[in-house]
Amino acid sequence: MSDRLILKLGGSVITDKSADCAINRDQLVSIARAIARARTDGIVIIHGAGSCGHPEAKRYHLDVGVVTGQNEGIYVTHRAVSRLNEEVVATLRGQGVAAIGVHPLHTAIADNGRLVNFECRHLETMLDLGMVPVIHGDVVMDLSKGACIVSGDQLVRYLAVGLGIRRVGLATDVPGVLDEGGVVSEITRDTIPTLRIGNSMHTDVTGGMRGKINELLELADAGIGSDIFHVSRVADFLAGAAHGGTTVRGNTA
Ligand code: IP8
Secondary structure (H helix, E strand, C coil): CCCCEEEEECHHHHEECCCCCEECHHHHHHHHHHHHHHCCCCEEEEECCCCCCHHHHHHCCHHHCCCCCCCHHHHHHHHHHHHHHHHHHHHHHHCCCCEEEECHHHHEEEECCEEEEECCHHHHHHHHCCCEEEEECEEEEECCCEEEEECHHHHHHHHHHHCCCCEEEEEECCCCCEECCEECCEECCCCHHHCCECCCCCCCCCCHHHHHHHHHHHHHHCCCCEEEEEHHHHHHHHHCCCCCCEEECCCCC
């Protein structure tokens, strides 16, 4: 259904990245209100882990994989980000959105850090039933490395293609992609070498803003553009209005 969209909530907007699993509940409530006012179906929400998952993934070196007998980090990291997911779902439900948590650990498989399968049929059915799947960056089983971390941004790329969704928005704690202080209004593969893009200062095993842009350029290669904007502009994005942020597009031939 062409009207469907993905809204990605960055880990840094829903948690305080400088503290240990500190969930930003006020922020979650305002996002949930904006969503509830705009629409209550046809949305897939994907969120990052922020301080509920990244410190654990780093502590257990999940970025390099997992070997037999040293699997505690899988449980600890999944538990941290699942706790955050539960709060996101509860907050949305509190505002009348029919949210339901979906955990990539249960539904996805990766190879060498990249998703190779994610069952989309149950997501399709949930959307048909008027539900709002809430999916999160997670630890998933990996055919080469035992386990790996799959970021919310990688999920955005995979699921937008898998679900045939053409409107993709990413709410962040900055107004868009910043190049030496200013917001870059449009990014393509052609313009990216000319930009000087900063990165997240906090613990982030999945690549911060650079990792995000790489995933979105892959999405653009598949013909799907995306928008990065400040979290305060979620309502504008949902309404299809200007959001003051960055649009990532495919090259214009
Ligand atoms: O915050 C990372 O997802 P991200 C997921 O979207 C974990 O990079 C568990 C660290």
